[in-house]
Amino acid sequence: MTVSQANVSMAEAASGRIRRHLLVDRAYHWVMAACVLTLLATAFLPIIGYKFEWLGLHWTTGVVLSALVLIHIVRAVIWQDFWAMMIDGADLRNGWRHLARVLGRNGAAPGLPGKYNSLQKLYHAGIAVLILLIVVTGLLMLLKIDTPLWRRNPYVLADYQWGWIYVVHGFAAMALITMIMIHIYFALRPDEWRLTRSMFRGWITRREFEEHHDKQRWAADEC
Amino acid sequence: MQLFRYSTSIYGGSDVLIGASWDLLKWFVVAGAVVIILHAAVKAVTSR
Numbered sequence: 001m002t003v004s005q006a007n008v009s010m011a012e013a014a015s016g017r018i019r020r021h022l023l024v025d026r027a028y029h030w031v032m033a034a035c036v037l038t039l040l041a042t043a044f045l046p047i048i049g050y051k052f053e054w055l056g057l058h059w060t061t062g063v064v065l066s067a068l069v070l071i072h073i074v075r076a077v078i079w080q081d082f083w084a085m086m087i088d089g090a091d092l093r094n095g096w097r098h099l100a101r102v103l104g105r106n107g108a109a110p111g112l113p114g115k116y117n118s119l120q121k122l123y124h125a126g127i128a129v130l131i132l133l134i135v136v137t138g139l140l141m142l143l144k145i146d147t148p149l150w151r152r153n154p155y156v157l158a159d160y161q162w163g164w165i166y167v168v169h170g171f172a173a174m175a176l177i178t179m180i181m182i183h184i185y186f187a188l189r190p191d192e193w194r195l196t197r198s199m200f201r202g203w204i205t206r207r208e209f210e211e212h213h214d215k216q217r218w219a220a221d222e223c
Numbered sequence: 224m225q226l227f228r229y230s231t232s233i234y235g236g237s238d239v240l241i242g243a244s245w246d247l248l249k250w251f252v253v254a255g256a257v258v259i260i261l262h263a264a265v266k267a268v269t270s271r
Contacts, residue, residue: 044248047245047248048248101269102265102269159232159239159240160239160240162241163227163239163240163241163242164240166240166241166242166243167227167240167242167243169242169243170242170243170245171243171247174243174247174248174251175251177248177251177252177255178251178252178254178255178258179255180255181252181255181256181258181259182255182258182259185259185262191266
């Protein structure tokens with residue numbers, strides 16, 4: 001699908017819009033994106049040579065990110081369809097069939113996904129692990145700095161334990177760069193533009209829903 | 224290429240682990256670029 005195809009006419013859009021993301025979820029996504037980009041910039045710009053007072057902005061943004069992650073977990077478990085983001089048997093089967101096709105083998109065609117396809121679920125699992133590692137280690141690292149709210153107390157852990165906390169924080173942060181690059185690449189691909197648009201406007205068209213999703217696996221609402 | 228950063232112990236013992244090596248940063252960027260290029264290439268070939 002091209003960008004021009006994705007930019008559906010007003011008439012078509014008005015005739016059938018499928019709600020994909022509520023306003024609160026879109027707001028969460030963009031505030032979290034701003035936090036992650038701020039954290040990566042304040043972490044890595046000084047390392048590659050752009051020196052500035054980074055620590056204050058880094059830890060305050062980290063606290064905001066931690067709160068956002070906590071809110072997201074509670075919201076996903078209680079109010080959202082938690083299982084819509086979990087990899088299931090149909091995802092594994094479809095993934096295998098996709099791979100077989102890419103490798104030029106014949107076989108059954110992969111089925112349509114529900115709200116999220118298997119690669120999106122895999123990506124979410126990966127980024128969830130990285131963000132949780134960064135949040136947990138980052139919150140522990142707050143014990144090593146003075147803030148208006150608490151005094152530093154680095155003696156709760158031994159030097160080698162702090163070393164491993166910094167190792168995990170650093171590796172997860174660097175891996176996050178890889179993941180963000182991949183995320184932005186897919187968001188900019190014309191054949192995925194409908195999903196990017198839905199993260200701004202909240203909806204996809206009914207035609208897009210029927211072309212790309214299995215209505216048995218995603219009980220979507222019109223909006 | 225080192226995986227970790229160390230500092231010298233003030234007590235004169237062995238070096239103390241202080242974090243991941245930032246020399247690895249470029250390789251994580253390269254990994255992202257490789258995934259993007261591979262995916263774009265596979266998509267270009269399979270969509271013909």
